[in-house]
Amino acid sequence: MITLAIGLSIVLLLVILFLLFRIGTLASIFRGSTQRAVGTTKTSNKVNSFLMLLFLIGGGAAFAWSFADAWDDMNQPLASVHGGWTDSLFWTTMIVIGIVFVITQILLFWYSYKYQHKDEKRAYYYPHNNKLEIVWTMIPAVVMAILVFAGWKTWANITSAAPADAVVVEVMGKQFSWLVRYPGADGKLGEANVHLIDATNEIGVDFSDPNAMDDFMPREIHVPKGKPVLFKIRSRDVIHSVFLPHFRVKMDAVPGMPTKFWFVPTKTTAEMRTETGNSEFNYEMACTEICGRGHFAMRFILVVDEPEEYEEWLASQTPFIEQNPQLLTKFTNDSKDQVVLEKSAEEVKTEL
Amino acid sequence: MSSTDISLNKDVHHAHDEHDHHHDQNFFEKYIFSQDHKVIAKQFLFAGIFWGFIGGFLSIIFRLQLGWPEATFTFLEPILGNWIVNGKLDPEFYLALVTMHGTIMVFFVLTAGLSGTFSNFLIPLQIGARDMASGFMNMLSFWVFFLASVVMFTSLFIETGPAGGGWTVYPPLSALPQAISGSGLGMTLWLISMALFIVSQLLGGVNYITTVINLRTKGMSMTKLPLTIWSFFLTAILGLLSFPVLLSAALLLIFDRSFGTSFFLSDIYIAGEALANTGGSAILFQHLFWFLGHPEVYIVILPTFGIVSEVIATNSRKPIFGYRAMIGSMLGISLLSFVVWAHHMFVTGMNPFLGSVFMFLTLIIAVPSAVKVFNWLATLWRGNIRFTTAMMYAVAFVSLFISGGLTGIILGNSALDIQLHDTYFVIAHFHLVMGAAAFFGMFCGIYHWFPKMFGRMMDEKLGFIHFWLTFLSAYLVFMPMHYIGIAGFPRRYYSWTGFDAFNTFTDLNSFISIAAILGFTAQLIFLFNFIYSIFKGRRATANPWHSNTLEWTTPVNPGHGNWPGEIPTVYRWPYDYSKPGAPEDYIPQNVPFSQTQSSNLPYERDLE
Numbered sequence: 005m006i007t008l009a010i011g012l013s014i015v016l017l018l019v020i021l022f023l024l025f026r027i028g029t030l031a032s033i034f035r036g037s038t039q040r041a042v043g044t045t046k047t048s049n050k051v052n053s054f055l056m057l058l059f060l061i062g063g064g065a066a067f068a069w070s071f072a073d074a075w076d077d078m079n080q081p082l083a084s085v086h087g088g089w090t091d092s093l094f095w096t097t098m099i100v101i102g103i104v105f106v107i108t109q110i111l112l113f114w115y116s117y118k119y120q121h122k123d124e125k126r127a128y129y130y131p132h133n134n135k136l137e138i139v140w141t142m143i144p145a146v147v148m149a150i151l152v153f154a155g156w157k158t159w160a161n162i163t164s165a166a167p168a169d170a171v172v173v174e175v176m177g178k179q180f181s182w183l184v185r186y187p188g189a190d191g192k193l194g195e196a197n198v199h200l201i202d203a204t205n206e207i208g209v210d211f212s213d214p215n216a217m218d219d220f221m222p223r224e225i226h227v228p229k230g231k232p233v234l235f236k237i238r239s240r241d242v243i244h245s246v247f248l249p250h251f252r253v254k255m256d257a258v259p260g261m262p263t264k265f266w267f268v269p270t271k272t273t274a275e276m277r278t279e280t281g282n283s284e285f286n287y288e289m290a291c292t293e294i295c296g297r298g299h300f301a302m303r304f305i306l307v308v309d310e311p312e313e314y315e316e317w318l319a320s321q322t323p324f325i326e327q328n329p330q331l332l333t334k335f336t337n338d339s340k341d342q343v344v345l346e347k348s349a350e351e352v353k354t355e356l
Numbered sequence: 357m358s359s360t361d362i363s364l365n366k367d368v369h370h371a372h373d374e375h376d377h378h379h380d381q382n383f384f385e386k387y388i389f390s391q392d393h394k395v396i397a398k399q400f401l402f403a404g405i406f407w408g409f410i411g412g413f414l415s416i417i418f419r420l421q422l423g424w425p426e427a428t429f430t431f432l433e434p435i436l437g438n439w440i441v442n443g444k445l446d447p448e449f450y451l452a453l454v455t456m457h458g459t460i461m462v463f464f465v466l467t468a469g470l471s472g473t474f475s476n477f478l479i480p481l482q483i484g485a486r487d488m489a490s491g492f493m494n495m496l497s498f499w500v501f502f503l504a505s506v507v508m509f510t511s512l513f514i515e516t517g518p519a520g521g522g523w524t525v526y527p528p529l530s531a532l533p534q535a536i537s538g539s540g541l542g543m544t545l546w547l548i549s550m551a552l553f554i555v556s557q558l559l560g561g562v563n564y565i566t567t568v569i570n571l572r573t574k575g576m577s578m579t580k581l582p583l584t585i586w587s588f589f590l591t592a593i594l595g596l597l598s599f600p601v602l603l604s605a606a607l608l609l610i611f612d613r614s615f616g617t618s619f620f621l622s623d624i625y626i627a628g629e630a631l632a633n634t635g636g637s638a639i640l641f642q643h644l645f646w647f648l649g650h651p652e653v654y655i656v657i658l659p660t661f662g663i664v665s666e667v668i669a670t671n672s673r674k675p676i677f678g679y680r681a682m683i684g685s686m687l688g689i690s691l692l693s694f695v696v697w698a699h700h701m702f703v704t705g706m707n708p709f710l711g712s713v714f715m716f717l718t719l720i721i722a723v724p725s726a727v728k729v730f731n732w733l734a735t736l737w738r739g740n741i742r743f744t745t746a747m748m749y750a751v752a753f754v755s756l757f758i759s760g761g762l763t764g765i766i767l768g769n770s771a772l773d774i775q776l777h778d779t780y781f782v783i784a785h786f787h788l789v790m791g792a793a794a795f796f797g798m799f800c801g802i803y804h805w806f807p808k809m810f811g812r813m814m815d816e817k818l819g820f821i822h823f824w825l826t827f828l829s830a831y832l833v834f835m836p837m838h839y840i841g842i843a844g845f846p847r848r849y850y851s852w853t854g855f856d857a858f859n860t861f862t863d864l865n866s867f868i869s870i871a872a873i874l875g876f877t878a879q880l881i882f883l884f885n886f887i888y889s890i891f892k893g894r895r896a897t898a899n900p901w902h903s904n905t906l907e908w909t910t911p912v913n914p915g916h917g918n919w920p921g922e923i924p925t926v927y928r929w930p931y932d933y934s935k936p937g938a939p940e941d942y943i944p945q946n947v948p949f950s951q952t953q954s955s956n957l958p959y960e961r962d963l964e
Contacts, residue, residue, distance in 0.1 A: 043742025260622025263705030
């Protein structure tokens with residue numbers, strides 16, 4: 005019954021709208037506006053050009069207000085050194101393009117209003133002006149050159165090789181969570197291989213490699229404040245992307261192609277909790293490359309500690325293989341199989 | 357027997373060239389398998405509008421989810437069936453929606469619908485040709501596109517759902533049905549459809565280029581071509597050079613999916629087993645994809661550059677400012693569009709040095725784009741502007757192009773792209789600059805050339821209402837997305853509520869969704885106006901906008917062959933508006949200088 009009522013009222017509304025449209029058409033025929041060239045009738049020209057001006061002013065005001073209103077929410081708290089560089093370059097560029105935006109939009113809508121059709125007027129025949137063309141080619145070229153140089157410098161700094169003393173963390177994306185591995189006391193990550201992955205050994209660490217023996221896999225990432233941190237990023241199924249919004253870090257995790265990103269955290273989680281006034285605050289890692297059903301839910305916590313807290317945390321971790329000793333026994337057999345496998349693979353290669 | 361056949365063909369050809377006898381075509385020849393460029397253009401237009409509504413509708417469904425993530429949408433169950441469980445959208449279906457929205461809008465509406473309509477319709481009419489160089493290939497181009505459309509449309513209704521790996525279909529996600537259900541049959545259909553689509557584009561593109569080069573009427577030199585033709589010409593060249601690369605990427609992906617090759621796959625463990633694939637590169641696909649993908653952006657936007665330039669000049673009653681600079685900047689943009697693809701890949705782990713090179717090349721594009729904007733502004737300056745609906749769309753196009761284009765300067769900077777890559781800032785940027793702007797260019801073209809297509813006028817009042825609602829909602833949807841993007845909200849998220857960092861802006865997201873629904877509803881006004889005006893619109897005159905280009909010298913309803921008599925000869929450029937000394941404020945291209953002594957410039961006095 006209600007559906008019927010809604011349906012009927014929609015039909016009625018459409019009929020009314022159609023009648024209004026027909027009446028409008030007939031009225032314009034009586035007024036004789038159909039006799040004039042389109043776009044030269046006084047009222048519609050006046051109304052539309054006025055609306056253009058109104059759009060400029062009203063739209064500009066709405067934009068300014070909403071921008072200011074959203075300001076606090078749009079600026080994610082910053083917690084890395086290079087994030088400071090990119091943030092300032094971002095807002096500098098925003099100011100440059102903001103100026104161009106304001107000038108060009110004002111001219112566009114102002115001209116539309118000011119030069120609306122008038123019967124007695126004639127447009128100014130002005131096909132070209134080479135001097136003007138050169139000027140407004142050169143100005144953007146120079147501005148772009150400056151922005152390119154600033155970008156180059158920042159980009160080169162960010163992508164430079166990580167310092168040798170950087171804390172190494174391996175991050176592996178999978179559908180739909182992150183796996184994290186630390187190299188342990190020896191500072192070296194053990195070899196890993198996709199063919200060694202099983203339900204327990206999710207990264208596929210090769211435990212016949214001595215470097216792997218002290219590797220540990222925590223449930224949260226911990227990094228020390230003020231020290232360089234190097235993320236070694238991999239994926240084991242589809243492409244994912246490591247995104248740490250507060251650190252301005254993003255790098256894809258690509259199966260078959262390890263990637264990396266290094267940064268220096270500047271604020272501990274505790275400091276950030278005081279700064280934001282949010283006692284629940286946590287640094288979060290998200291995925292930003294579409295990876296399937298759970299793409300939106302790949303949340304992982306990252307904790308920034310004071311260096312001494314970090315050392316304590318480090319000391320409290322037990323190597324993965326100690327937690328799962330059964331892997332090792334299974335592994336020695338596996339690795340033998342693996343050797344056999346590799347040999348047969350080589351034989352195939354030589355045949356080819 | 358064969359000799360009689362040959363002579364028969366000759367005879368038909370003769371009659372066709374001379375157009376001295378009219379042979380009746382049956383319904384199929386005339387409207388379905390027509391070789392007339394005008395009918396083919398309309399076929400592309402109808403198909404484009406159909407796809408536009410499908411693509412828009414899909415976006416409304418996912419905007420409902422984003423605007424009200426906690427709500428239940430039981431009322432959608434009748435149309436979505438199993439894709440909605442207890443009023444909750446299936447997350448994989450959400451991904452399929454965004455994938456199909458992107459694919460449909462970029463390829464089926466803004467490439468086929470736009471170029472297919474206006475290149476087909478305007479190239480022969482504006483250069484003074486009877487038809488395309490090959491009417492048969494042109495017909496084939498539409499029908500292959502139609503086939504591609506059928507395949508793509510079918511994929512919307514299969515049980516495993518349409519492709520769901522994003523419109524960029526990056527492998528391994530798109531290669532492995534274990535990874536997402538859309539990568540099963542849906543992805544196979546996607547690839548078949550796109551392969552057909554590319555064939556259609558190439559058939560069309562070869563035709564456009566050949567026609568522009570060979571079939572220009574007497575006097576129509578390249579520097580007397582309307583800017584529309586220049587833009588269609590360059591678009592066709594871009595498509596011809598870049599679409600084959602997408603075809604190769606699609607073929608390699610088909611091999612990886614169906615024949616066990618490893619072009620893009622390596623070191624993968626999925627669904628409980630390690631795959632045998634090794635040595636492939638997932639990044640290789642991205643390079644191939646974006647080698648098309650970036651020129652594709654310009655394939656979408658260049659035709660609208662031409663359309664808007666033409667409409668702004670006509671309705672400002674002024675010559676387009678800097679005609680040669682406009683051509684030069686389009687050439688520059690076309691050239692550069694081939695060497696900037698990797699700016700989509702700054703954070704894929706590509707060598708950072710490559711990042712620096714592509715940043716530099718990308719930011720150069722700002723220069724010719726700025727020149728175009730300045731020239732449009734200079735064209736408006738001291739004009740005598742007639743606000744037809746097409747003109748409103750042209751002005752709004754410039755506004756949207758500025759708003760969306762400027763943020764490209766930020767995203768093209770690799771250092772800034774780190775934070776903004778794959779966030780709503782990117783969504784806002786490209787929807788303004790190549791989504792909304794290209795749609796506005798397309799509307800501009802439809803309103804402007806409707807009288808020539810159907811012999812009737814569209815209703816201007818409805819046009820204004822349609823325009824203002826669309827313009828308003830375009831900004832209301834995409835401007836706030838910048839804020840969400842600066843905050844780092846990732847794209848293709850079913851919901852952001854799981855993250856503390858992204859649980860703000862819930863009101864703003866609802867607002868955007870409401871604005872999107874408003875914008876979509878406004879398109880129904882257009883649909884009504886379009887269909888109603890085809891049958892009941894006010895009858896058009898031959899040249900309702902007092903325009904200079906050749907298509908307005910044809911009869912109100914140009915027949916097969918376009919001009920009943922001889923094809924007009926061209927004497928002047930298409931932008932002699934408001935020339936001092938001329939009695940009218942326009943002088944069509946086919947008026948010789950000998951007839952306009954009063955308005956000739958010094959160097960024009962001795963010209964024919």
